[in-house]
Amino acid sequence: MDFLNALVALSNFVLIPAIAYGSQLALGALGVTLIYGILRFSNFAHGDTMAFGAMVTILFTWWFQSMGLSIHPLPTALLALPFGIVVTAMLLILTDRTVYRFYRRVKAKPIVFVMASMGVMFIMNGVVRFIIGPGDQRFADGERFIIKARDFKNATGLSEGLAFKTSQGITIVTAIIVVAVLFWFLNRTRTGKSMRAFSDNEDLALLSGINPERVVMITWIIVAALITIAGTLYGLDKTFKPFTYFQLLLPIFASAIVGGLGNPLGAIAGGFVIAFSEVTITYAWKKVAVYLLPESLEPTGLVQLMSTDYKFAVSFVILIVVLLFKPTGLFKGQSV
Amino acid sequence: DDHAVKIGVLLGFTGPLESLAPPIAGGAEAAIAEVSASGTFMGGKEVMAIRGDSTCVDSAAATAAAERLVTGDGVAGIVGAMCSGATGAVLTGVSMPNGVAQVSPSATSPALSTLEDNGLFFRLAPSDARQGELMADIIMGKGVKSVALTYTNNDYGKGLADSFAAAFEAAGGTVTINAAHEDGKADYSAEVGALASAGGDALVVAGYSDQGGAGVIQGALDSGAFDLFVLPDGMVSDALTEKFGSDLDGSFGQHPASKTDGAGKLEALLADAGIDGASVYAKEGYDSAAVLLLGMHKAGTTDGAAVAAAITEVANAPGEPIGPGELAKALEILSNGGDIDYVGGSDVELVGPGESGGSFREVVIEGGEFKEVGFH
Amino acid sequence: MSEPFLIGDSMTGGYGKGPDILHDCTIAVDKGEIAVIVGPNGAGKSTGMKAVFGMLDVRSGAVRLDGEDITKLSPQARVRKGMGFVPQTHNIFTAMTVEENLEMGGFIRTDDIRETIEQVYELFPILREKRNQPAGELSGGQRQQVAVGRALMTKPTVLMLDEPTAGVSPIVMDELFDRIIEVARTGISILMVEQNARQALEIADKGYVLVQGRNAHTGSGKELLADPEVRQSFLGG
Amino acid sequence: MIVIEDVHKHFGGFRAVDGATLTIQDQSITGLIGPNGAGKTTLFNVIAGVLKPTSGRITMAGEDITGLPPHELFHKGLLRTFQIAHEFGSMTCRENLMMVPGGQSGERLWDTWFGRKRIADEERALKAKADEVLEFLTISHISNLRAGEISGGQKKLLELGRTMMVDAKIVFLDEVGAGVNRTLLYTIADAIKRLNEERGYTFVVIEHDMDFIEKICDPVICMAEGKVLAEGTLAEIKANEQVIEAYLGTGLKNKKEDA
């Protein structure tokens, strides 16, 4: 019984949140990694584009909600997602046309792309706040929980509750599907392979008859899908506020890099490494220990390795340690 | 035009607390518009608000913006800045050298109290120390003996958390954990996990209602870690109850407000102008601009030192109490040589070196709404 | 004399805004023929190849394929017209496996490419062994084999090779030349640059000697081999 | 004398170098031949410190140099060129050469501020030396071009030129010939021979051009599948059945009939 309680407490406060957060990071990191892998630059506009994608989805969601459309118990936002993706894809392709294409033409160094993406980030930042404002927006509906903590306690008679949110469930499932599809697409389909070829050696891709503009366009469309999905799911689970999307950039990059830049599997692994290290290292193990240890050994302190103040520091330490042992990330990423 | 008196509204419109800035600015501008519309300010002068962005995270940009307001636009006083860092930088770098009065609606850092300011600086956000002690009393009064405590990792949160923890422990309570959270971050699972593990009968959240504070509460509710929350001023806002509805029923807290129901009146007044008066520090925004202008009017000049001297007088007794929306009346009284005691929406009372020592309203959440239960 | 199948006619041009590298240079090859370009380092051989393939600004002169003026076409468009090219450097996808490299070679083909892949493996058995290895991990000579294999995958009507034998061992070089002759016999035109000039000219129908971007000598392979001046200055005596 | 004892280099399960044992005599010009993928370049990389051997030992004049980093080997007089040219693309060809000599006082920060005079003198000498090398390689006309913008063969020449900037004890040349015009290659062969005879350089040369090998190399070592297959004079090697089968071949099967 005590053991079960310990397990449930651990799941409730460590495993489930970390898995859900990890999947969110992974979805974001997938986009970053894809852009890096194929267009060969680190896209700083990723966070703010994510906010844009989520914003468009929210606007559609509100519209649907006002018309009474719903797919209860799932959130209406899922219905709005495809529309969000389409609009975001159009925006990204427009951005590429007006900004990045020029630098591809002049064969600018990757760092110039990075700086240009910062320019795009600033613009996107303004656009989003301009349209929807800097504040919190609520758009979640449908059933919030799959399992509620209180219900779980009542049903099992355990003293610890276990909560599992719909948004967490959707995020995890989506992350798995998206990764599988993306992996299959890049490694098995002709188009996917041509995209990898393009990233590997642009000139030679040209000589093989691969149309670079098409590759770039497809990349942006996939990125738009990833970005909008990630942004919307994040908004459903936590909250939609433009600034937090910008703040997501750091953990997302950390995930992509620790997993190995340019490698989709790495993005997933990286997301989980970052999420788990943030949650576990600063977790106070007291609660679990109380259940597991005999009373005489019960800890007086919190049994916390590090205070949560250092949560970011801890995840970065782990990241650095990983890089020191695997210099191109967990899954061999590209190096420039 | 040259006859207009200009007031700088220097707040963090962009950056981590950007979502808090517009209502504060709205409040300040409402007061300015009210004074201007009265037509009696300093012999019929108009008043104009000019916004500046203090960003909260870039002291240099804040100073530059203030410099532009003061030396370029020629503002006669500053409402701002928002965060303590920018406030200090602007005060030492711009206001003091140029002799301009500055009233911050939101800076709370105790360190500002001892900063040399030639008497030019005022702030209306209440002192953390007093609130901490009060909060400890209120919690004890409810029979809660053990709490977990989380605070937003800035001078406001840290100051409040420290003073509360000291008072609560002195009164025999236990603070099981005293952990910081950063605002605007993506995820608060780690914080919630640690707080839950430490346990306690309630969770004290010394944060902001639409920042990390809300994120922590969300996590705690979702995982069933806590269901009783203690909410100090930064958390008492309708944004919170809108977001969580009746999930927070039973949770309680306190925030500075006037007995005279200035708060309610001001919220209604601001709502007419399309401003969310319930947002954190929005009322202080209105009051900051009001005391600044009333002081100016009383001094009869825009000279900083004179204005500063007058501000203390208009803000404190003796005199006719002035509530929100009564600025025209206040100007009138002052013109006639009378005395006023500005109370406003946040029960302004300046004590010590230009600090607010207002009273607090105790609230509890019932049916998804804040209900007033008493005054302290 | 009728117009050759592929001709870069009096081409003049250079890189970007830089000076002219090619000066009124003509390179041509007919159906089923092998044309070989030789010359000292930096003569403009690779530049000439790139000009013919549209990777360079041709400032005057024209490129015609089967009578059609293709001077303005992009390289991809030329690939679709049936031209294949192996550049001198950066001629493989280093991060992709050997087999994927070959697949990319056949990118524009819509028919089944398995068979052609098999043929390439027959020609270069080592590649079959290394099929699942990233091409960037191969030895210099193996990379060269991948590069040529990739170009063969296109099933082109014109195959342009920039120093295909650089770094390959004698036995593979012989195989390669054999194969090139075979390919040419099927009616495909071959245009190549070679520093192993003697062997190359032996199998060439036509030879060009370029010096400083200009045609210095032109003739059949045999003629050039027999020319003592050419031998002395370019073929190592 | 460099002694390579039972050196292995494995990539995962693949044995690129699989127990190579050979000796390079002082003042010799040793030719290293072998089929593509025999492990020649890998062996070079192991000797030159770019790759750590899986096992085995390398000694130079009795001193164990296994696993020393490349820059230390350089200062011990061991130089190498790269099969795939490694030029410094954004620098001019002359700068590519001038950067080579070690111990330049201008490489110390302090001297760049307070020892300007000495640096200027050194630079003059270096420039003269670099121009001499460029002249020798017949590429003086490109001395001011960026090395990233010269032809493939010119890059290989530059690669060789770098080894001529310092007094090396032993130079490893990895396919200098690939992509170099034959007439020039044989001039280079003469130069190598001269450096060997006049200055006592030791050379190890990987090359697929048998004429070049024939001109200068003795002895010749043939590698295959990571091991030494045969060793001896070129004539001996050429007669070796195994070498013919694995490496030399028997010439073209299809002779082109006259047009």
Next chain:
Amino acid sequence: MSYSLRTPLLFGAVALLFILQGSTDWWIFAGSWNASLTILNMALISAIMALGVNLQWGYAGLFNVGIMGFVALGGLATVLVSMPATPGAWSQGGVGIVFGLLVGAATVVAAVLINTRMAAGRNRTLATIGTLVVGFFLYRFIFDAGVAGVEAINPAQTGYLGGLNPGGPENYKAHGYMTLLAWPVGGILAAGAAWVVGKTALGLRSDYLAIATLGISEIVIAVIKNEDWMARGVKNVIGLPRPVPYEVDLQQSADFVARADSLGLDATTASTLAVKLSYSALFTVVLVALIILAQLSLNSPWGRMMRAIRDNEVAAQAMGKDVTKRHLQIFVLGSALCGLAGAMMTTLDGQLVPGTYQPLRFTFLIWVMVIVGGSGNNLGSVLGAFLIWFLWIQVEPIGNWLMSVVTYGMEDGSALKTHLIDSAAHMRLFSMGIVLLLVLRFSPRGLIPEK
């Protein structure tokens, strides 16, 4: 345009921006010399940071995204040097903190020694773990007690160790020169940190190094934010002494007022300008000296070697260059410049506010300066610093102007117009983005590209 003409022209153009800012209130300009000098002073400091980054990236291709951390260390140095020691702090816990840290260091050293001296095996593992565990608890015990002691001293106002200012809490502002002393100390502190970072992380390839440095800078900020005993953490240290006089004092000096009068200035304006100009002079001296040193090195065999390493590490190594050592050297140097600039910035601000250290502002903005100015070119990065910093400040009026243009002709009070005007603040970053893209578009290799 030829290179030699381009540089002075561009510098002239940027100078013109500053002059316009001072002299006219036309368009986006403030028409205030004070405003202009405020921007200039920070631009000078930013130029030093940009120079540091250019050393690392432009010379050696090291992708350092941890600028913020080194800048913050410089700021920390300013507090540690220029503030007075908190009375009683050393006796009530300071000694314990130092002792605790020594115990911590000794533990690590002991563990390393055990690891190197003892033969491998279970005993070694046990000994190492034992040492670490015992050491850790001992360290926490001593250290935590010390910290509690220090932090208990009047936490609202002090609660930290304080610095080395000889004036004491009463009179420390009279010793303003101490802040000047803090500048090199800031550089050294950052250099020390960079050395540690470099030793561990410089083996990583560019993007991986980037995230490692980013992480380390976040760690530095976390430590400064949470270790209150050091510099009050998020409670901030304000009221640092100044190396230049206070405006208020000048305004009260009859001498100064008279001189201002003779120049036709009122005392307030004269005093504010005088103070800003003194800062400008100090910063300019430092910047010019650094530019000269950097240029000398760049145009010498050292610079050539660095470019070779950047172009091709493997080949440079084969040509006898100790790439690791050189990378470390330049990483430490560049970071030291950032630390120096950080100390200067904290001096100018007069306060240390750890919460304001954000990567966007202190890392990426500096990168924008370097890239827009022209990486690999010292003058380019300095120009970039001036231009981008000017824009960073002026995008606010640009944003307002943009909105006034957009809403021109709209009906007063219309919902759209109100919305647009209210959003003006967000045009700030928007304008920055537009400007940045325009500059990059028309000069992708930077305004003054590497030769």
